[in-house]
Amino acid sequence: MNDAVRRQMEKEPKKWIYKVMVALIVVALLVWSGTTVKLDSMQGSGFAIAKNIISGIFHPDLDLLLNFTKTGVAYLLLETMCIAFLGTIVGAIIAIPLAFISATNIMPKWITLIGRFIIIAIRTIPTFVYALMFIRVTGGGPFTGLLTMSLCSVGMVSKMYIEAIEDLDTRILESLDASGCNTFQKIRYGILPQLFSDFISTIIYRFDMNLRDATVLGLVGAGGIGAPLMFAMSSYRWNEVGAILTGLIVLILIVEFISTKIRVKLARG
Template sequence: MSTLTAVEKQLHSEPDHRRYTIVLMAILSGLMIWSVSDLSVALDERGMIIARNILTGLVNPDLAFLFSLTNQGVFYLLMETIAIAFLGTILGAFLAVPLAFLSASNIVPKPISGLTRMLLIVIRTIPSLVYGLMLIRVTGPGPFAGVLTIGITSIGMLAKLYVDAIEDLDIKVLESMTSMGCTVFEKIRFGILPQLFSLFLSVMIYRFDMNMREASILGLVGAGGIGAPLIFAMQGYRWSQVGSILIGLVVLILIIETVSNKLRTKLVNG
């Protein structure tokens, strides 16, 4: 009985958050009503016909286009998208390594790490489509512009994750190498990289998984891959071809995600 009394006293001694909850719910409800009232939702008869045609095309894909082995078929376009994502990821991963070490405050002086972090923030701020549009003006439309775009956009995220891993290292190894008279390059090459290799590789595989989706979108601005045929098929109301492309993309991304998850699990646990 005394135990129940103590529990009840503890329960009643807890602060009452009901007023806070009511105010918070009222604010959220007001924001939702304001957001919904600002939307303009209008469905006319023509829009419903287009929606029905889209659904019909998606469930009845163009099988000849889907299984075509020519350079205009879905298989070739998907392979080109994979190549863009893979090469762009490799490029970004290599460029991110020196920037990551220049951003690590436990490796270089803080002024240098601060400036490099600002550079990485700028790189991450600009959307990939903007990079794609700029690089297309330099290199012309095609897969090469896509590879450069994927590489540049990958640098920001990869370098940030690399920095987190570098700064979490046990600095005793670095202190020992410093006492031995090792240079900064020797400390990175022999003291840090062997410890971080598997983690760096795991992060790179994760970024490749993301870059597959980025490469699909970049085709919309002419940077190669399957995005351009997708937007052309949509603009031409060829919904059966749109269905074929989306089926190919879904299957490919599922396969890549499954394989990459298994590889990352082995790298982290192994």
């Protein structure tokens, strides 16, 4: 190390005191937070229940897991995936016009304000609230889950659509306009090619989210595998819980593998 480098390093401010102080503050906060944790309720029965839960999860009920009837894990997972898939598609289609009227680069400001207000209003209401409202209207079942997934998808998908639309390369549209292209041709050759990969990537990402949300929605009777999971947990049938969770893990891994392949294909053209 030459003298110039050494002198420069010696001039650098000594930050070790600052780092030590930050570490001490973090440790103090962790200790203070830990004082609120009370383990008085963890008696022997609690540990026994925890042992049964872990044992059941790691020893799933194979009869339920490999049951291909309507009461088996495979059928319920297929129903859950269909709810998530159809909900994503319906929500993505509804989100397209909302996104276009909310994009500031192609619509007047007063129209975009209306569109964004609608999107914000949709996103504000939690998924569970939508599910409970639709259950009152249509009753329990997969159709309720489909409606809930569709409406919940609109908010997030619209927001990401808007970002993609506002990032459009307007020079391409100007070139097409100068070439004498009509509106349909500008949409076909100037807008859609730029938006296609972003829209598909957004739909895939939302489908991943909906697949997990559809499982939770089943807890309130919106179809899918959530209700059997809740009943199994309420009845302390931990082997059945393990079978359902095993099926969910396998399904999510398969979907994640396929969606990753599609995203890579879209990114690389």
